[in-house]
Amino acid sequence: MSTVTPDEQTSADSHDHDGHGHHEHPSYVAHHFDTSQQQFDAGKLGIWLFLAQEILFFSGLFVFYVYIKTLKPGAFEYAHSFLEVKYGLINTFVLITSSLTMAWGVRCAQLNQKNGLKLCLALTLLGAFGFLGVKYVEYTNKFSHGLYWGSMYTHHLGGAHGDVHGASGDHGASSDHGDDSTHGAAADHAEGDHHADGEHGGAPVDVGDGEVAEATTAIVDADGPAIGGSVNLPDGAPRGGGPGGTLGQDGELLIDAEQPKDADAETLDRVAEAAMEKSHAEGLDGDHAEPFKPPISDPEYAAYLDELAVLYDNPKDAGLYFSVYYCMTGLHAIHVIAGIVVILWIFLRALKEEFHSDFFGPVDYVGLYWHLVDLVWIFLFPMLYLVR
Amino acid sequence: MATVDPSVETQISHDDHAHGDHSNYLLAGSGFKSWFFTLDHKRIGLMYLAATIGSFFLGGFFALLVRTELLFEGPTIMNAENYNRVFTLHGAIMVFLFIIPSIPAALGNFVLPIMLGAKDVAFPKLNLASFHLWCGGAIFFLMALLSTGLDTGWTFYTPYSTTTYNSEGTGAFQSSGVILATTGVFILGFSSIFTGINMVTTVHTMRPPGMTWFRLPLFVWAIYATAIIQVLATPVLAITLGLLTIERVVGIGIFDPAMGGDPVLYQHFFWFYSHPAVYIMILPAMGVISDLMSVHCRKHIFGYRFIAYSSIAIALLGFLVWGHHMFTSTSALASTVFSALTFSVSIPSAIKVFNWLTTMYKGSISLATPMMYALSFLMLFTIGGLTGLFLGTLAIDIHLHDTYFVVAHFHYVMMGGTLIAFLGGVYHWWPKMTGKMFNDRLGQIFALCIFFAFNLTFFPQFVLGSRGMPRRYYDYVPEFEFLHQVSTVGSYLLGLSLVGALYVLVSSLWSGKKAPANPWGAATLEFQCSSPPPLHNFDEAPTVGDPYALEDFEYDPETKGFVPVANPQGVSSH
Numbered sequence: 001m002s003t004v005t006p007d008e009q010t011s012a013d014s015h016d017h018d019g020h021g022h023h024e025h026p027s028y029v030a031h032h033f034d035t036s037q038q039q040f041d042a043g044k045l046g047i048w049l050f051l052a053q054e055i056l057f058f059s060g061l062f063v064f065y066v067y068i069k070t071l072k073p074g075a076f077e078y079a080h081s082f083l084e085v086k087y088g089l090i091n092t093f094v095l096i097t098s099s100l101t102m103a104w105g106v107r108c109a110q111l112n113q114k115n116g117l118k119l120c121l122a123l124t125l126l127g128a129f130g131f132l133g134v135k136y137v138e139y140t141n142k143f144s145h146g147l148y149w150g151s152m153y154t155h156h157l158g159g160a161h162g163d164v165h166g167a168s169g170d171h172g173a174s175s176d177h178g179d180d181s182t183h184g185a186a187a188d189h190a191e192g193d194h195h196a197d198g199e200h201g202g203a204p205v206d207v208g209d210g211e212v213a214e215a216t217t218a219i220v221d222a223d224g225p226a227i228g229g230s231v232n233l234p235d236g237a238p239r240g241g242g243p244g245g246t247l248g249q250d251g252e253l254l255i256d257a258e259q260p261k262d263a264d265a266e267t268l269d270r271v272a273e274a275a276m277e278k279s280h281a282e283g284l285d286g287d288h289a290e291p292f293k294p295p296i297s298d299p300e301y302a303a304y305l306d307e308l309a310v311l312y313d314n315p316k317d318a319g320l321y322f323s324v325y326y327c328m329t330g331l332h333a334i335h336v337i338a339g340i341v342v343i344l345w346i347f348l349r350a351l352k353e354e355f356h357s358d359f360f361g362p363v364d365y366v367g368l369y370w371h372l373v374d375l376v377w378i379f380l381f382p383m384l385y386l387v388r
Numbered sequence: 389m390a391t392v393d394p395s396v397e398t399q400i401s402h403d404d405h406a407h408g409d410h411s412n413y414l415l416a417g418s419g420f421k422s423w424f425f426t427l428d429h430k431r432i433g434l435m436y437l438a439a440t441i442g443s444f445f446l447g448g449f450f451a452l453l454v455r456t457e458l459l460f461e462g463p464t465i466m467n468a469e470n471y472n473r474v475f476t477l478h479g480a481i482m483v484f485l486f487i488i489p490s491i492p493a494a495l496g497n498f499v500l501p502i503m504l505g506a507k508d509v510a511f512p513k514l515n516l517a518s519f520h521l522w523c524g525g526a527i528f529f530l531m532a533l534l535s536t537g538l539d540t541g542w543t544f545y546t547p548y549s550t551t552t553y554n555s556e557g558t559g560a561f562q563s564s565g566v567i568l569a570t571t572g573v574f575i576l577g578f579s580s581i582f583t584g585i586n587m588v589t590t591v592h593t594m595r596p597p598g599m600t601w602f603r604l605p606l607f608v609w610a611i612y613a614t615a616i617i618q619v620l621a622t623p624v625l626a627i628t629l630g631l632l633t634i635e636r637v638v639g640i641g642i643f644d645p646a647m648g649g650d651p652v653l654y655q656h657f658f659w660f661y662s663h664p665a666v667y668i669m670i671l672p673a674m675g676v677i678s679d680l681m682s683v684h685c686r687k688h689i690f691g692y693r694f695i696a697y698s699s700i701a702i703a704l705l706g707f708l709v710w711g712h713h714m715f716t717s718t719s720a721l722a723s724t725v726f727s728a729l730t731f732s733v734s735i736p737s738a739i740k741v742f743n744w745l746t747t748m749y750k751g752s753i754s755l756a757t758p759m760m761y762a763l764s765f766l767m768l769f770t771i772g773g774l775t776g777l778f779l780g781t782l783a784i785d786i787h788l789h790d791t792y793f794v795v796a797h798f799h800y801v802m803m804g805g806t807l808i809a810f811l812g813g814v815y816h817w818w819p820k821m822t823g824k825m826f827n828d829r830l831g832q833i834f835a836l837c838i839f840f841a842f843n844l845t846f847f848p849q850f851v852l853g854s855r856g857m858p859r860r861y862y863d864y865v866p867e868f869e870f871l872h873q874v875s876t877v878g879s880y881l882l883g884l885s886l887v888g889a890l891y892v893l894v895s896s897l898w899s900g901k902k903a904p905a906n907p908w909g910a911a912t913l914e915f916q917c918s919s920p921p922p923l924h925n926f927d928e929a930p931t932v933g934d935p936y937a938l939e940d941f942e943y944d945p946e947t948k949g950f951v952p953v954a955n956p957q958g959v960s961s962h
Contacts, residue, residue, distance in 0.1 A: 032508035033594075042510040042593040049585045053623045060627035060657055064642055072648060150647050151639030316641065316648035323640035327631070 028359040040361050047365040051372045054335075058376060061328045065383060068324050075317035077388055078308035081294035082147055083325070087138045088385035091131050092377065098127025099374040102343075106367045109360035114353055117363070121347040124370065128340045135333055142322075145292035149326045153319030156309075158291045328380055335373050342366050410923040412823070427512035430921065432519050433498030434821060437814070439522065440494055441890065443485035444807075446530075448883060450478035455845075455879040457862055458872045471862035472539035479542030480533060480569065484576050485526055487806055488665060491672035492618070493518070493583050495813045496611045498821055500587065502914035502921060503605050505596040505930045510589040514582050521579035529572025536565025541860060543658060544570065546643040546651040550635045567636055570629040577622045577629075580668075584618030587611050598932035605912045605935040606695050610675020613699040617664045617671070617706065625661035628654070652717045659710035667706040669802055670769075671699055673809030674740055677762050680812055681744045683910045684759035685751030688936040691743035698736035705733040715785050723782055730780035737773055741766065756908070757831030757892075761812030764839045768804025772797055775850065790860075793853025799846045808838070811889060818893060819907045823920040824900030831892045837885035844878030904949025909941045915950075 025031060033039040069076050105120030146154035291313070296302045312318050346366050349355065355363055410416050413430045423431055453474045457464045466474065501509050509515050532538065540549045544566065552564045591604070591612045604612075632654065634640055641647025643654045674695075682689040689695065711718055711726030718726070744766060753759065775797040778784050788794060819825050848871040853859075857868050864872065906915040912935045917926050933940070941950040 030512075032506065032510075032512060038593055042589050045589045045592055046511060046514075046585055049588055049619050053581055053585075053619050056620055057623035057627050060624055060631060063657070064631070064653075067650070067653060068648075075648070149638060150641035150644075316646065320641050320648035323642060327634065327640060 026358070028354075036358065043361045043365055047368050051368060054372055054376075058328075058331065061324070061331060062379075065324050065328065068321055069387075072317060072320065074308060075312040075321055078294075078305060078312040079318035079321035079325075080384070080388065081296055081305050082142065082145075083385050084138070084141075084295055085385050087134055088381050091134050092381050094127050094130045094134070095374045095377050098124045098131070099371050101127065102367045102370045106360065106363050109350075109355045109363045110357055112357040114350070114355070117350050117355060118347070121343060121350055125340060125343055125347065128336055128343065131336055132333065132340075135329065147292075147322055148319070149323040150319045151315055153315040153322060155291050155318065156313040325384055328384065332373070332376055332380060335376070339366075339370050339373050342369065411918070412920050413923045414823070414920050416923045425516070427508070427516060428923065429497050429501050429508050429512065429515060430821070430925075432515050433494055433496075435519060436489060436497060436522070437494040437821075439526070440486050440490045443481055443526070444490075445886075445890075447478055447481035447486055448886065450474050450481065452879060452883055454478055455876040458864075459876045460873075461866060461869055462863055466862070468862050469537075469539065472541075472860070473537060475860060476539050476541050477533050480529070480538075480573075482802075483542055483665075484529065484573055487669050487802060488576075488580060489522060489583070490806065490810050491676060491813060492587065492611055492614050492668070493522070493579075495676065495810070495817060496587060496614075496672060497583075499817055499914050500608055500611055501590060501594070502917065502925050503608055503912050503935075504590065504594055504599065505913050505926060505932065506590065506594040507924045507926075509586045510594055511586050514586055518579045518582040518586070521575055521582070525572050525575030525579060528575060529569060532565050532568030532572050536568060538565030538569050540566060543662070544629070544632060545658075546632065546635075546654040547645075549632060550643055567633050570633050574626050574629055577626045580618050581622045584615040584622070587615035588619065591615075596930070596932050602693065602696070603932065603935060604696075606678035606689060606692065606699075607672075607675040607912075609696045609699050610671050610678070613703040614668050614671045614675075617668050617703050621661045621664035621668070621707070624657065625665075628657040628661065631657070652714070655714050655717055656710070659713045660707075663710040663713065664703075664706045666798075666802070667702055669806045670737075671702060673765070673769075673806040674699070674737075676809045676813040676816070677744060677765050678740070679910070679912065680758050680762040680816055681747045682936050683816075683908045683938065684754045684756055684762065685748050686754070686909065686938050687747055687751035688934075688938065689743070690746040690749075691739075692936070694739050695743050698739045701736040702733065705729070705736070709733050712780055712785075715782060716789055727780055727782050731777065734773060734777055734780075741770055741773075755832065757826070757828055757835055758812045758816035758908070760832050760835035760839075761808050761815065764835065764842075765805060765808045765812065768800055768808060768839075768842065772800030772802075772804055775800065787856075788853060790858055791853035792849045792857045792859055795859050796846050796849035796853060799849070804842055804846070808842075811835075811838075814893065816908065817914070818896070819903030820914060820919045820921070822897060822900075823903050823918075824896045825903045825907065826892050826896035826900055831889070834885050834888040834892060838882065838889060841878050841882035841885050845875050845882050846878070848872075848875045848878075901948075904944075904947045906941065906950040907948070909938060909943065909950035911935055911937045911940060 026036065029036045029039050033042065101120045101123040105117050105124065108114075108116035108120055142148075146157060148154065293302065294305050296305060343366055346363055349362070413428055416422075416428075417426075423435060426432060453465070454471070457466055457471055457474070497509070497515065501507070540552065549566050552566065591608060595604070631640070631642055635643055639647065640649075642649040643651050645651065678689055678695055709726055709730045711722055712730045715723045715726070744762075775793070779788055779794060779797055815826065815831060852868055852871050852875075855868070857864055857872075903919040905918050907919070908915070911933070913930045913932070914921075916930050940953055942953050943949075944951045
């Protein structure tokens with residue numbers, strides 16, 4: 001400010017008819033800045049501060065991750081095995097490449113290579129969309145097996161939307177960590193107890209097409225906590241509903257149920273029969289069909305995971321892990337989408353040839369943002385996909 | 389470096405351009421759009437001022453409702469459920485709509501760029517966006533608060549906030565309001581973050597030649613430290629409330645023990661922001677006081693570097709003490725560590741108080757209205773700060789946690805501290821912002837009334853708390869009734885005094901005398917331009933010197949303001 005000469009003392013927007021002389025400001029320098037360099041430096045600092053707060057924005061989720069990794073290592077190990085590294089690798093490669101094209105674009109802008117800039121920005125956008133595409137595939141894959149977050153986790157029930165098979169015999173044990181006696185007991189009275197447990201609010205549901213949709217807490221063991229993420233809430237309490245299921249009157253998880261109906265013995269018999277037939281048809285003795293197994297090729301490790309499944313294949317363990325997974329990758333994906341929006345904006349400005357070697361700040365700043373999005377993924381990928 | 393030109397003052401006042409009155413930012417353009425879509429930091433500051441003061445009186449109204457309910461034992465004007473809603477409204481409005489934006493956004497926006505001799509902040513459009521986010525967030529937030537049955541307290545503690553659904557409400561109150569309110573706070577949070585980004589960048593990149601870091605006014609140091617906290621802490625609140633919302637909507641289980649989560653985790657997340665937030669509240673206030681003390685005692689601030697460094701120390705240490713809000717939720721070891729750190733963060737604050745006192749010593753103390761508030765601040769903030777130490781002591785906190793002692797403590801620091809300093813700052817810079825002088829005698833009277841009424845309201849609450857009165861309770865045992873009544877009477881007087889203080893300012897707009905450029909004799913740059921400033925702040929480049937070289941200015945009875953002396957001493961490195 002003190003370097004302003006008397007000729008330029010007047011307000012900036014009066015350079016049309018003001019006798020004091022035309023402002024020296026180029027059009028791309030805002031009027032409150034003295035020089036182009038000052039504007040560029042200010043913008044740089046501004047975007048770095050923004051990135052700093054973005055890191056802190058993710059920090060809560062990193063803490064959530066550390067929480068489950070250190071306090072629930074078994075759940076972590078079991079649930080994490082469902083993640084397919086190949087998708088993560090593809091995404092990592094795509095994102096790093098898009099960071100490369102973005103940086104290249106900044107360089108093009110600096111060197112006045114306008115067509116190069118347009119091409120690089122277009123490639124970056126392509127990479128961003130590609131990333132989202134892979135994520136879409138991954139997510140739908142998981143959803144189809146019931147690998148949802150928290151209370152909507154239905155993988156242990158065979159997973160897919162409305163496709164629950166058979167009695168939840170195993171599940172009596174899944175929330176009792178290491179309580180084998182309950183496991184045996186649950187398995188024993190898996191079929192028979194359906195009738196007796198009607199009073200527990202294990203309201204069964206529509207039976208049709210040979211498919212059985214059933215309330216998961218048909219078995220609520222006396223000595224075990226409620227399973228399947230059933231939280232005892234007062235009547236009418238709103239809770240997460242959705243493709244996985246809703247909570248019924250007593251807080252039990254209902255799969256594809258419209259209303260909790262009173263179970264009569266006849267319906268329960270039919271349910272139990274249909275379940276038994278189905279599981280026999282699939283060659284399993286007495287129990288329900290196996291839910292989708294983690295894609296592990298090593299048979300020993302797969303067997304180990306089967307053992308872990310007994311303990312952790314439920315909403316409060318594996319489901320919690322997937323809460324972390326979806327929150328972290330979901331928030332990251334939201335930032336990718338935001339990145340697409342801003343890169344598109346810069347791309348449109350680049351098409352209008354707004355950037356040149358004296359003015360490329362916005363490209364630089366958007367580039368920095370995109371690098372941060374990439375950096376977050378570079379943390380997410382090993383933390384979620386690689387670490388056991 | 390140029391010397392001070394004695395004719396600068398005259399040059400500025402004669403600088404009227406015919407085209408669009410840029411001699412006065414208030415006259416440069418009129419109509420709603422010229423204000424609501426302005427890029428001028430001064431207009432944005434004024435709009436924030438009006439908005440935050442409006443929020444303050446709304447929050448204050450709910451405070452008076454709370455106090456009225458507590459006038460007598462048992463239900464007085466409302467039942468327990470509505471009481472919970474009213475104190476939630478009071479707290480949430482005051483914290484998120486008033487106190488956090490107040491000094492940084494209203495006074496900081498107006499004053500800081502001019503103190504730097506700049507034409508505007510670094511990112512004027514981002515500044516406007518901050519204001520629009522405040523407006524949008526405020527509308528959203530208020531609709532949420534006023535139309536739902538939100539009764540979680542401003543802290544939204546889990547598991548209540550994740551499971552409450554307000555079954556007994558009817559009509560509009562059926563929604564629990566949690567998601568609506570947290571979304572509003574989320575939006576307001578980004579308003580705060582953008583202001584922080586703007587201030588840090590402005591201080592780094594838009595200082596004039598010659599204004600080194602240690603030539604910055606202390607108000608700028610304070611805003612800078614505050615802005616750092618705003619940028620680093622607020623996103624943590626954003627993700628916390630985001631996780632709370634997701635928990636409610638889809639049940640991820642993070643704060644739900646039945647789902648493997650932990651409600652205390654919420655407390656950690658929440659207080660990791662909300663403790664630094666209280667430093668967002670107090671640091672700018674301290675910055676105001678530093679400038680007020682120096683100017684109104686006609687004395688160079690004592691211990692400039694100590695005050696500057698202590699601002700940064702408070703900002704940094706403030707991130708380490710969040711656990712002192714959770715002594716009863718954490719382990720003995722964690723509590724001990726947090727207690728020790730809490731003691732350490734009190735030290736820089738104390739350093740400032742000593743420096744202000746020493747600045748007053750042998751100064752020529754004027755009791756103009758801003759100084760009345762500065763003196764109030766000194767006393768009230770000291771009480772608030774010391775009582776914070778009691779609360780930070782584990783053995784005592786066991787008895788005082790969640791009692792009225794805590795309520796009294798934070799009202800002493802937030803209201804006796806930040807609000808009083810805010811008022812002092814508004815009065816101090818009012819002539820600059822509006823070009824009008826207020827009635828100083830009336831201003832002094834109301835300032836005194838506020839001081840007495842404040843103590844009448846809140847001092848009994850220390851006693852109530854130490855005797856066991858819990859906070860957030862709408863009823864109490866008969867032993868507490870007298871002190872509650874004293875407090876309530878005090879609160880009515882406080883409300884009236886505050887309205888009076890506002891009246892003094894507003895009435896100056898039509899009956900106040902024209903203000904000189906430098907009514908108080910300050911040496912900082914904002915008083916070297918006319919009152920009100922021209923559109924682009926300075927028509928002539930200002931001279932940079934020691935911001936507290938008050939001896940370089942002398943009173944001129946003709947203009948009733950201060951003018952630079954012929955041979956300035958202060959234009960040298962300090």
